[in-house]
């Protein structure tokens with residue numbers, strides 16, 4: 001969806017290491033945004049994106065690896081040739097839906113999200129005819145949806161997943177991070193910290209849901225209480241949408257981790273608007289007024 005950062009570029013590098021020709025698609029897909037979501041304000045940085053891809057392509061040429069052969073940046077008329085894109089429910093148009101997978105977790109908070117993602121990816125796949133497709137681990141449920149799309153619709157392509165690229169403190173890179181500003185940026189790390197506490201429990205041999213998740217929930221609660229206790233000019237309030245321990249193929253919640261399958265630990269928080277900006281404070285794109293949804297996940301690997 002553009003607004004490129006090192007997470008996106010890492011996928012291009014991975015694709016170039018494994019192929020001769022890499023197609024990059026850049027399209028902010030309206031049907032995956034709900035009617036009250038941030039489609040209108042979604043960052044668009046076309047000129048910078050092209051500079052970054054050009055620089056990366058020169059680096060790839062020097063390395064003797066595959067190259068960025070094309071950037072596909074279609075119009076909405078191209079992508080939705082019959083009816084204009086519709087984000088309402090049930091909505092009109094041609095859609096791909098996955099039930100219940102697309103309604104869980106991210107889909108519970110963003111009811112049209114995976115319908116829009118599956119639909120636009122099917123279109124992009126049909127147009128570009130890739131042999132391999134590359135997606136980022138950061139959007140873990142999206143990777144499960146794409147694997148399901150390829151399997152259930154018998155698409156002739158392999159799905160490759162690139163590791164989540166992070167800031168030094170662990171915050172997952174995301175195009176939406178530009179909205180955070182300093183204050184929310186500092187508190188937003190709470191999600192990754194919480195997931196890492198749960199991961200430590202798994203690594204310590206815990207397999208039951210409660211035993212794995214409690215330190216994550218406790219950490220999020222503690223940080224939330226700390227923030228609530230601060231003055232409005234100091235604090236960054238947030239809400240926890242979910243902290244989940246799920247089956248890696250269905251994304252359904254599990255009570256016990258099957259060591260042969262492993263599990264997906266994932267979470268989403270909403271950073272609320274800054275209540276009382278301080279003079280000169282760095283508030284991010286949108287002046288701290290735009291709520292920011294942050295997601296993250298850690299794979300609990302099978303024990304062999």
Ligand SMILES: Nc1ncnc2c1ncn2[C@@H]1O[C@H](COP(=O)(O)OP(=O)(O)OP(=O)(O)O)[C@@H](O)[C@H]1O
Nearest residue numbers: 001002007135136138139163164165173174175176
């Ligand atoms: N930090 C990251 N590490 C690896 N891959 C990433 C990262 N962030 C995004 N991606 C992947 O890049 C691809 C394009 O994602 P997209 O353009 O939606 O960017 P985004 O940064 O996830 O944006 P947003 O957070 O606003 O949804 C997706 O496959 C996504 O999973």
Ligand SMILES: CC(C)(CO)[C@@H](O)C(=O)[O-]
Nearest residue numbers: 001029032117120121139
């Ligand atoms: C898969 C995708 C390109 C569909 O618009 C988008 O959800 C993204 O970039 O993660």
Ligand code: BAL
Nearest residue numbers: 001032033113139142
């Ligand atoms: N990376 C997922 C795209 C979205 O949040 O809309």
